[in-house]
Amino acid sequence: MSYYKHHVFFCLNVRDEGRPCCAHRDAQAMQEHAKKRVKALGLAGAGGCRINKAGCLDRCEEGPVAVVYPEGVWYTYVDQADVDEIIDRHIVKGEVVERLRLPDTAPVAAAPSKA
Template sequence: MESYYKHHVFFCLNERGADAPRPSCARQGAEAMQDYAKKRIKKLGLSGKGEIRINKAGCLDRCEEGPVLVVYPEGVWYTYVDESDIDEIIDSHLVRGEPVERLMI
């Protein structure tokens, strides 16, 4: 069965309180990076059926490695720091099909 999207990307946006014993992706800038990725994919003309979908997700339970995102159908997990890391994931993995090993978890 063929996937509805070429790539489906989920950004963990879970938020825990400042006093929580575990970190959370939202407190590490995940929402801004998810929004950035969504806008960049749209600007590149890669959004829509059969292309790339950028979604928000609740806790993906990899908190200590966060912020995290996962790319399906491959099931490749990434961590990232800033827009340049998101650009590299988009350009290398999502566009050229070459996972970014330095950001994989």
């Protein structure tokens, strides 16, 4: 058995070269909200849920992103309501939130045109 039932990582990466990054999409505030909410629900700690900050998870173009382990389910979110839904449905009820789920595979690059 794992030390935590669920481990959630929020990408807080900052990119300065103009590429999209989770940090520019309020990721830190959402991670802090999730941490407080899990604690308020009595889910934090050993045998429960751990909310962590992460550096680059290399999916910033699809972000902001968070990943829930041990299932390895990747999510995007817009606001606190989305983060609450991930906690309520995935962490509490064990249901994947399909509307916020990111695909398990990398996006396929468009083929060059033959024009």
